[in-house]
Amino acid sequence: MANSLIYIVDDEETIRKLLEHTVTKRWGFEARAFASGEACLDALIDDPDLVLLDIMMEGISGVDTLREARKRKPDLPVIMLSAQGSMEVAIESLKLGASDYFSKPIDFPKLEIAIRNALQLRQVSREMSQLKERIQHDVQFENIVSTSGEMQEVFRLVSKVKNSDIPVLVMGESGTGKELISRAIHFNSDRKDAPFVVVNCASIPHELLESELFGHEKGAFTGAYQRRIGRFEQAHQGTIFLDEIGEMDLALQAKLLRVIQTKEFQRVGGNDTIISDVRLVSATNRDIREEVRQKRFREDLYFRIAAFPIVVPPLRQRKSDILVLAEHFLKLFGQASGKTLRFSREALRLLYDYPWPGNVRELENVIQRGVVMTDGKEITPGDLPVALQTFLAPASASSIPFVESETGVVPLERVKETAIRNALKVTGGNIAEAALRLKLGRATLYRLMKKYKIEM
Template sequence: MEKLIFIVDDEQAISKLLTYWVRDKWKYNAESFATGEDVLKNLHKRPDVVLLDIMLPGLDGIETLKRIKAFDENLPVIMLSAQGSIEVAVDSLKFGAYDYFTKPIDQQKLELAIKNAIKSYDLTKELQNLKENVKQTYSFDNIISADGKMQDVFKLVSKVLDNDISVLIYGESGTGKELIARAIHYNGRRKDRPFIAVNCASIPRELLESELFGHERGSFTGAHQRKLGKFEVARGGTIFLDEVGELEMVLQAKLLRVIQQKEFERVGGTEIIKTDVRIISATNKDLKKAVENKEFREDLFYRLNSFPIHIPPLRQRRGDILILAEHFLKKFNDKLGKNCKGFTRRALKLIYDYSWPGNVREMENTIERCLIISEGEMIDVEDLPPHIRTEDYPAGFDFAGPLFTDDTIIPFEKLKEEAIRHALKVTDGNIVEAAKKLQLGRATIYRLMDKYGIEH
């Protein structure tokens, strides 16, 4: 797509010359305007650069610049002036002009300025798109769950988005602790600053201090140059300390100082480094018990545990199992270029009854494996890992009945509708009891009833 340059100058000779340069010599699209009012009316065409004369009839160049910046603060505006005044140049740059040229204009320098302005604007738009995509990825709408227990988690999370209270996320491995931490960051006021994740259990203990706080050149063997630690890199943003219970006592003391005084020193250094980061931690340990066993500092525990959030394991929110299975099926269909239509009833029953000790991560890996193995249109029992298909029909299915009586293949949406109808039938229409049977929140039951046209 060709770039569009707006030229704003009331002198026809200058306007025609600039249009000739832009359109005929530099091969950009060009539109010219004689007044600031005219160019403001056409900003919806989304130009890539505006060449703006300062001396205009009516709305002058500086006021036009301010209004352009109010429309799009990143749109590059190159100011043109016959005055050559330092004060005018300073005012232009103060109000957001990309560059400033005096007339007569140096053609080569202007061409270079336009090229650089376009590159800068393209990078800014790309960065904005990336940020928006990241925000959408970690929005609560994209965290797959219909279970009441997870809805309670989301309510808690919503309370801490726009403040800096320390959050400690408890949960078994694979429950999505980092996903919740990223959702807090990318939906909060620090969303435009870095999110840095550190797994305290995966980095060798002798290197973890340097990883977190950085080091000075020569501070230890192999330290050939200064390195910035994660607390410096994350300045203004969020640092996520996963498996924080694995920190050694020495590092716990240093982390406590960062929380209390917002400062630290690099390894081998004496300079005091100030930092402004939000700390979100996660653990699959019982940290209170670790405190009792003298394995974790009590003062640090209370600092990190200011706002605890507990993520239930998948086996305790069974209302999410089939919804997650459908989600991962679609995800890996797209990734692997397959067109698997769903699961047989027997396969779905086994998926539902399995305890999923590895939680959501285990399910994700399992569904990907099933799609790789499966050669039919549906994932069947034979495609499941042996430890899941030890029995064709294990006991304990909450809403057994018409759903899994044979191998008939049905669409997933129809399966959910049948589940709702069956649960309401066996509970004589009692919404509360039906929600308990399906392990879903009442709000979810009402929403699905409306969706499937089931009368209240």
């Protein structure tokens, strides 16, 4: 903010010079002074960060200058100054978008605070706009990394449904990118400028989820010290994304069904009916139809939320994406770490053959770890987690390439090490499960892994 450029507009030379001196010498900003609104408007091309604008001036008035400046630069903060002290003028200026209003003689300490607050608010607003642009860029179809035919079909479905209000259910295993697809639906739709509100139904206790979704009134329950706006209200005219909807209990499912049908609800403890225009996108990693058969999920709600189902295939079923994604993550994390890296042939083979039970999320974490672990220019199998390192090891003891002694006896330590590596491979690196199958305590397994230099 210290280098912020402030325009000072006042037809009184004494006031203009006083303001310029204070803004530059005392407060440390850059400043340019103008004697008329016309001169200020002509100089807006140089993109000032804030304008101090007198209201009563010869020629174009301060109010008219404000109106024109806001047309040209809607996010430009303008603080109005006036010797009149008229409440009507102050209200009109604020209605036109002025950040603040000060009467002359000016209270300089308060003016400094107002300037710094306005500049900070503009900076935050710009950062939010940049973040939104980056998110929208990332979820454009051409920027989602995939070459497989299976994912192209997913993109085709997203393209078909994006501008419809039909409820969408995105299904797939954990880590396949269900939220990314849901964001793509929203940010490629007509609702992209409205909120995209995420609710993870699995991470919120059942007794609190209703309040989270629909809000509550003050005093509705113990601890409700003030009114709270729910996520459906926050998502008005946008999209609400209910992640892991299969975790929702049956009682709340009934209320959600009614909200979907009527687009109306009441806050917990409230009587007022609230109307919210939202687009519903849900996601689950469960077999939701089996949940319906087992009476754990309402059939009528299932038919409502699954009007347009999209299935995101697991990574093992789209092998052509594995190396493309791996190279993408390698470039991403390499740049962040200041490294230029490549994969060894053995590492690429390992990445391609591994079944990826954690899907894209697991692959991303593996590549990030590899970038951290490697000391050279190449990521090798040794830089990858033990679950991948042991994947190529054959499962049967008879096929394990032991180094035998001169007597033909397999070294016991080698047998132990290979058994541990194989157990970790079979269990996908799950320490607790591997220890159980090896009939060892977890502490013992950790100790042996350290002994044999087996890293996770």
